[in-house]
Amino acid sequence: MLDDITYAQKQRLAYIDFCLLFKGSLCRIDLVEKFAVGLSAGSRDFNLYKELAPDNLSYDVKQKRYFQTAAFKPLFEHDAQRTLAKLANNISDGFDAIGDVQYPVEPASNLNVPNIFLVAKVVQATLNKFAIEIEYTSLTSGNQKRVIVPHSIVDNGLRWHVRAFDRKSESFRDFVLTRIHEVNRATEAKPFEGPDEDHEWNRTITLQLEPHPTNIQYPAAIELDYGMQNGMSEVNVRAAMAGYLLRRWNVDCSQNASLKGPEFQLWLRNRHSLMSTSNLAIAPGYEGN
Template sequence: MLDSVSFAQKQRLAYIDFCLLFRGSIYRNDLINRFEVGLSAGSRDFNLYKQLAPQNLRYDQQQKRYFQTDAFKPLFQHDPQRTLVKLANDISDGFDAIGDIHFPVEAPSRLNVPDLFVVARLVQAILNQKAIEVTYTSLSSGNSVKQLVPHAIVDNGLRWHLRAFDRVSQSYRDFVLTRIEKVNICGSAEDFEGTENDHEWQRMIPLQLVPHPHNIKHKSAIERDYGMKNGVLTVEVRAAMAGYLLRRWNVDCTEDADLRGPEYQLWLRNRVTLVDTPNLAIAPGYG
């Protein structure tokens, strides 16, 4: 039946599918306001979606809202990588699943691709401020069951991870998405577990990056690469993310710019700003 549906209606159906998958619910007005269609057109779209995937949604008369069912299976194929990028940029449409315009621009290939359904459950938990129980595989302890309160999904440049409050350690930590499985929502988050209490997430620190004083012959090239002003690029970054950024860009974090090699094109001029910042074991030369 989808083959006979217009492209415009496919977009609206993909949007319904996307909202059910990642939000867990959708109001009829969400569709109407998003596409500026009339009430009758919106009703037709939901009726068609129910015809195509009757097991995917249920209507709550009291809340006047459609909810994802336990038997939900996406009507469209949502690409995990493209979806994560769109979610990171606050784009919620699901249009990739119906073959929207692809521009001739390529991003580096990733070696690890998170499970789309794991991502969907995590997004639902974050949006609805819920706690989750997950099976997690760590490098140090192997498989374990954790109770987490997630508040963000983050691209650290090499892979995606979840920022969450860990109820066992009573601290905010990072969890690699591809190591998470069996996500179950298990109640509401407590007030003290929210993002506002993640101090390393809330704290912004300035990183002053300059061309490496020993490894770069023509410093103006690096200044142009990064749009530096007066030879300096100042980046405001969350303290919880500083280590990832410094590793991703191979920033020499030694006190006297001691690291040698063509990969070290940048040096952190204000090293002192990293004091009391976590996750710096991965920052080149810091320690």
């Protein structure tokens, strides 16, 4: 039946599917406002969606909302990498399911792809402010169950992780999405577990980057690469994300620019800006004072 409907209606059905998967619910007015259609057209779209996937949604009369059911199975295919990119840029259309224009641009290779259904459960938890119990495999403690309160999904340039309050350590931490095996809803989030209390997430620091003083023969090339002004580039970054950025760009964070090798093209001039910042074990050459 999907092949017999218009492209515009297929877009709206994909949006319903997307919202049920990642938000857990939506109402008719969401569809009407998103696509600027009439209420009657929105009703027809929901009726058609129910005809195509009757077990995917249930209607709550009091809240006047459609909710995802336990038997939910996506009507459309939501590609993991493209969906994560759209979530990161606040694009919630679900159009991957019906094809986008293909441009001659080659993306970076990805060694890992998170499970899109687990990601959807994490996203629902962040939007609806509840804790989740996850089965997680870490490098230091292996496989175990943790209860976390997520507030953001983050692309650190190498992989996706979730920023969350960890009830075991009673602190905010990063959990790699591909290391999560199972997600189940737990209790409601408490006020001190919310993003407003994540001080490293909310604190912004400025990194002063310049061409490496000893590894680079022609610093003008690096200045062009990074759009530097007067031989330096200033980058504002969340304190919680600083270590990832410095590792991804191979920034020499040693005090005297002592790291050797062609991969170290940048040097951090103001390493003091990293004080009181965690997750710096991955910052090349950094040793806390």
